[in-house]
Amino acid sequence: MSPNEMSPETMTLFSPQLAARFDALVLKYPLKRSALIPMLLYAQDEIGYLSDAVVAEVAERIGITELEVRNVASYYSMLRFKPVGKYNVQVCTNIVCMLRGAYGVFESFQEELGIGHKGVTSDGVFSLEEVECIGACCWAPAIQVNYEFHDELTAGHVPGIVAGYRGRALAEGTPTHA
């Protein structure tokens, strides 16, 4: 084993809690590999994105190649190989949200944050994305900020939502993913 390789027993990129969670996760399924997608999600939640080091450690833990990890990860919309803002604003513009004014909401976020689709603010606090249906059609238009839903929105709600998360970022200190 070369010095650059990590073994889960000796060192890990992840917090002790997450490493312990991963140890349990691979035992939960009839096949270890079933843990791959949940593991990538939780790794991304903690590290911010699927860095080369994350891919390497996940491959090691599952017992597959890094190429196989990338092949699977590249399929799923929520998994990413680049950092985003501490708060990733995902505006659904699919048919129902569109009918109820989602593009107005999206434009309002663009103005308020000064970034476009897939943009990240210079302080690293926010990123913005137009996304497909998030399963909140009866409460449209809806968005998700990380995993939190906000529904029945108008463009007028946007400054308040942004201010709320900006306040949280300040209270929690500098963004971790910038």
Add this chain to the structure above:
Amino acid sequence: MPRLVSHPDEVKIVTRRFGMGAEKIDRYLKLGGYEAAKKCLAQGPDWIINEMKASNLRGRGGAGFPTGLKWSFVPKQNPKPKYVLVNGDESEPGTCKDHLIFLHDPHAVIEGTIIAGLAIGAKMGFIYLRGEYRHLLEIMEMAVADAYAKGFLGKNIFGSETEFQIVTQTGAGAYEVGEESALMESLEGKRGIPRIKPPFPAVVGLYGGPTVINNAETIATVPHVIEMGAAAYSATGSPRNGGTRLFCISGHVARPGVYELPMGYNLKKMIYEVAGGIRGGRTLKAVVPGGSSTPVLLPEEIENLGMDFDQVGKAGSMLGSGGVVVIDDQTCIVEFALRTMSFYQHESCGWCIPCREGTDWLKKSLTRFHAGFGVAKDIDNIQYLAENMMGRTFCPLGDAAAMPTLGFVKKFRKEFEDHLNGKPCPFAKQNKSELVEML
């Protein structure tokens, strides 16, 4: 938080515990929870399957396959481990019912999974939620942990010799994974691409073992069927369409929401009475009756239309996933068709060429068309492309993209023609103000 709605015409069976704190196990037990699972444990697999057959419950994911029949396809003698897989990957635009089930009644999903496991002789069930539903996964995880603590899950469920384990997880953003074979691939830690059928999952499914895959709403309905009795449940609906359905009424209605109505309930009444009619005093232009992949219906087609699998099928569309999307007279159908196709183009997994290429070409054609650069033969070309996707892919996603497009072009041809030859979109706001200035 998603707003809960109600209407006097609702028959609350699956939603009867919504908003009552039933996500807590003690509350769920007080409200009669886990009695159905205990009864099924005592009665045995044949009784369960017969009850499910008699209930006329049909799959709520979209295809409407009879649940009892599906369960009966699992071979009893197969030596491989059998599995139950609950599809909570709810991703069909217009659909948000599983969202409420996981939020308000997670134990109903667990109990339904146990019953399905008892019926087919599985020792393990998986509940797979879409990746965006992380907060709902946490509610499910809590509920599963509570069920283990009470001994309802584990090596000896309800103190019996029977074992049943449940594993919960989410996906990571992929519409295609809602298709049953792609769902199994995803659960095995792979890209969500479909498998060729046959073999069907009931014979060769997850990890190669016989697998029953049901939609989360179907599974959450199962304990209620057992509780009420198959005959009473079936009688709630229309012929061959047992029970109620969670209709997600969305779009341009005054009171959008998830309403539980008997199968066969009139669509016009659903829009005008239950959901309060078209908002802002506008008129109805079109309805997408069962999620974005179902062909659009015109106002004159819904007059006497009962919402069940057979009647909507006869009307040339599908009941699908229960997502009723209501469109008013100020909406551009070409733009709506384009947004629908952008979705399918984004979500096509790329495995089958007719879907991968077809959705891309259709999106390009519709984009050009909506921008005013279409020519007359494009309309026929859009129809030709869509027709050639139908039935030529491993999974139903190719059809799901083609069917609504065909509906839009056939039923709104005039509106497509109105976009021809550089004419501005008749519905675009900026164009309207330009027109006013020109006048």
